[in-house]
Amino acid sequence: MNKINQISSLVICTVLMTPYSYASDGFFDWMSSTKRMKGIEAIDDKVYNEECGACHFAYQPGLLPQASWKKLIDPKALEDHFGDNAELDAETHKHIETILLDKAADKSHYKRSRKIMASLDKDSAPLRISEIPYIIEKHDELSSKHIKDNPQVKSLSACAKCHQNAEQGEFDEDNVRIPGFKQWDD
Ligand code: HEC
Ligand code: HEC
Known part of the structure; x- marks a missing residue:
């Protein structure tokens, strides 16, 4: 490649890449915001x-x-x-x-x-919150041994006892640990 060609391809690349890099920043912002929007604010x-x-x-x-x-x-x-x-x-x-x-x-x-x-x-x-149908349904596989009769939990209202990231508004089942149980479905 001669010098002129090198320079012109650099210029072309820069011109072509500029809108792309803006678009991709936007894309990553969008990706991370949808991730943040997953739980509860x-x-x-x-x-x-x-x-x-x-x-x-x-x-x-x-x-x-x-x-x-x-x-x-x-x-x-x-x-x-x-x-x-x-x-x-x-x-x-x-x-x-x-x-x-x-x-x-x-x-x-x-x-x-x-x-x-x-x-x-x-x-x-x-x-x-514990009366909301969505919340009741999400916990319908749990029984009193996990909640009411569990001295470390006592009530379904104690969200953060089991949901380790509850303070961040993240309630995914992957990050649940019921005190006193190795696996929540034990
Ligand atoms: C002096 C203690 C106290 C303070 C301060 C307090 N709460 Fe409560 N809250 C309670 C008690 C006790 C309950 C009933 C817990 C139970 O029955 O399991 C409750 C229950 C709740 C519930 C229902 C939870 C559920 O789903 O069962 C909500 C919602 C709530 N409080 C919101 C608030 C908000 C918002 C504030 C701040 C303005 C607040 N509370 C401050 C004592 C308090
Ligand atoms: C005794 C422990 C315990 C308490 C207390 C508890 N949860 Fe859960 N929660 C679980 C378990 C275990 C699951 C997963 C159940 C399943 O996958 O069948 C779950 C599931 C959920 C889900 C659905 C998660 C998903 O990935 O679909 C939400 C939302 C949720 N809980 C919110 C709450 C809120 C809000 C509170 C408090 C009002 C609360 N939980 C209290 C144990 C608990």
């Missing part, structure tokens, strides 16, 4: 995680529809929250309410939030 908010994670796993807003959170976050309801007082001061309340309503399952594009919504009747507003 994780909540990286210190106030939320501290206040709503004080007594139990800090359930992600994407686990329940907005209508459920509206009932749960009502200040009167928080005074008697499943028998506990989970009252919040006005400023914290506003902060947490905004997160819950903005990121509720029906506002989310994450795969499992969509499946949760698809399994619920329109207008239904369960107060418990």
Whole structure:
């Protein structure tokens, strides 16, 4: 190849590759975002995680529809929250309410939030994640020895006891370990 040809092929290559490399960056962004969109949106908010994670796993807003959170976050309801007082001061309340309503399952594009919504009747507003048909169905092969009678778990509501990446919003069956059981289907 002579010099002119070398230079011109370099120029042609650069010109041809430029849109391609933009497109491929876009492609990888797209790939990684769909990967992130697989579970439930994780909540990286210190106030939320501290206040709503004080007594139990800090359930992600994407686990329940907005209508459920509206009932749960009502200040009167928080005074008697499943028998506990989970009252919040006005400023914290506003902060947490905004997160819950903005990121509720029906506002989310994450795969499992969509499946949760698809399994619920329109207008239904369960107060418990463990009452959602999709969640019940996903656990129907487990029995009381895994949950209720398992002193290390006690309740299906204790998501993070078994789902090792629950805090990241990842609930895949590949990353489940039931305390006290080698394999979950033992
Ligand atoms: C003072 C302790 C306490 C605090 C703080 C608290 N909770 Fe709870 N929460 C409970 C108890 C107790 C239950 C019932 C647990 C059970 O029956 O297994 C519960 C249950 C729940 C459930 C139902 C879980 C299920 O599927 O069974 C949701 C949703 C929930 N809490 C959300 C929140 C949110 C959001 C916040 C923050 C605003 C919060 N909680 C703060 C004590 C608390
Ligand atoms: C006793 C342990 C345990 C607890 C507690 C638990 N899970 Fe699970 N979960 C499992 C197991 C085991 C599977 C896989 C079941 C199967 O494949 O049949 C599973 C499956 C799932 C799946 C479907 C995963 C997939 O790959 O399709 C979702 C979503 C899920 N759990 C969410 C939750 C949420 C949300 C909570 C809390 C409200 C919770 N789980 C509490 C053990 C648990």
